[in-house]
Amino acid sequence: MKKELVVKDNVLIEASYNLDLIEQRLILLAIIEARESGKGINAHDPLSIHAESYINQFGVHRNGAYQALKNASKDLFVRQFSYQEKRSKGLANVTSRWVSEIAYIEDAACVELIFAPAIIPLITRLEEHFTSYELEQVSKLNSGYAIRLYELIIAWRSTGKTQVISYDDLRKKLGVLDQEYKVKADFKKRVLDSSLKQINEHTDITVKHEQHKTGREITGFSFTFKQKPQLKNIKKPQQRDPNTIDLFSKMTDAQRHLLASKLSRLHEMSEYSVGNESFEDLAKRLAEKLLDEKFFNSVKPLFDQIDYKPY
Known part of the structure; x- marks a missing residue:
């Protein structure tokens, strides 16, 4: 299996910023695209992140992925990050955008972005003072x-x-x-x-x-x-967690709709939304998706965030 390596300067790791889950995933895929394609990162050439790559890497539902990427590309343009840098005149507190340009191409179902100049030195092929990890490690978070x-x-x-x-x-x-x-x-x-x-x-x-x-x-x-x-x-036969089986199989319709309502309020569920639908409409669709055991298992790590205790 090809290992897709994410490399970030520790200055960037230590930086202060606010990105939601989908925006972070876009950044990670762009870094990998730059490394795997051999293009590297510069202030002129766009990097492409295809919806198919996003779907396959993070195991998300196809229907919601397109709209999620479209929304994230708009939001990512205004996001900023701050870090400290030593300069000749002293310690500088730097604030920069993540990207200088970003576009969503509807027909190709892909995002094209150009990183802002300040971030380019912080994401390179150099290993000194850098942190490396495989994208696989965070794909299920x-x-x-x-x-x-x-x-x-x-x-x-x-x-x-x-x-x-x-x-x-x-x-x-x-x-x-x-x-x-x-x-x-x-x-x-x-x-x-x-x-x-x-x-x-x-x-x-x-x-x-x-x-x-x-x-x-x-x-x-x-x-x-x-x-x-x-x-x-x-390879060993995959064993199913009996606790998960019980949670899924014993869930009543009322519990399923309650869970869907709580999940609909989380940022992590925005990738499943369609257009500008309300939380209530999203909850109805999530309730249907919760009938699928695979989807149920994928959102189980979020139960603590919403204080959901089915029994």
């Missing part, structure tokens, strides 16, 4: 926060542990807006714990975190992690 946290953690792969990251700094680096999850308990439950659960379940590392306090107040977090044992290439 259903949260933009989880992808960002995974990137932040594996930047410390050589030591297996991070430095203490202040609470405020972690929020910024994960892209949590000031008005979101203001209560620390909510941040910990809905952002941090949920992301760690996904990382531990779906990626190549196992992570534990430690809270750091000043008095009684949580002021920061640190993370220790280790590589999961590499499985031998022996």
Whole structure:
């Protein structure tokens, strides 16, 4: 199997920015397109991300993928990221767009984008001071926060542990807006714990975190992690989780519609929306999709975010 490698300068890994799940996936696919095609990244030539590639890589539904990419291409143009850079006059606080140009081509079902000049030096083929990982490791993560946290953690792969990251700094680096999850308990439950659960379940590392306090107040977090044992290439019959089977098979219609209603409010479900439909209309379609066991299993990692407990 071809390993699609994502490489980012650690300056970019440490940057503060807010991207939703689909926008992050677009950025990752663009980086891979630049590397795999041999084009590299410059300020003139567009990189193409085809809907088919997006669908295959992340296992999303075809009907919603086209509209999701179309919407994301509009939103991504106005997104910014901030980072610090040493210059001759001192430390510069830099703010830049991600892309200088982006287009969605309806007939070809693809996005074409040109990265902004500031980001080009931060995404190259050079390995020094860079973090590399396979796209496969984050393809099953259903949260933009989880992808960002995974990137932040594996930047410390050589030591297996991070430095203490202040609470405020972690929020910024994960892209949590000031008005979101203001209560620390909510941040910990809905952002941090949920992301760690996904990382531990779906990626190549196992992570534990430690809270750091000043008095009684949580002021920061640190993370220790280790590589999961590499499985031998022996195909075994796939065993189904009996707990998942019970959740799926015993779900009543009322529970299914309640779950669909809760899911419809999440950013992660925007790729399944059609046009400017309401949350209620999206929930109706999600309720139908939840009749499919494969789809049910794909959204199961989101249950913690919506406090969904079927029994």
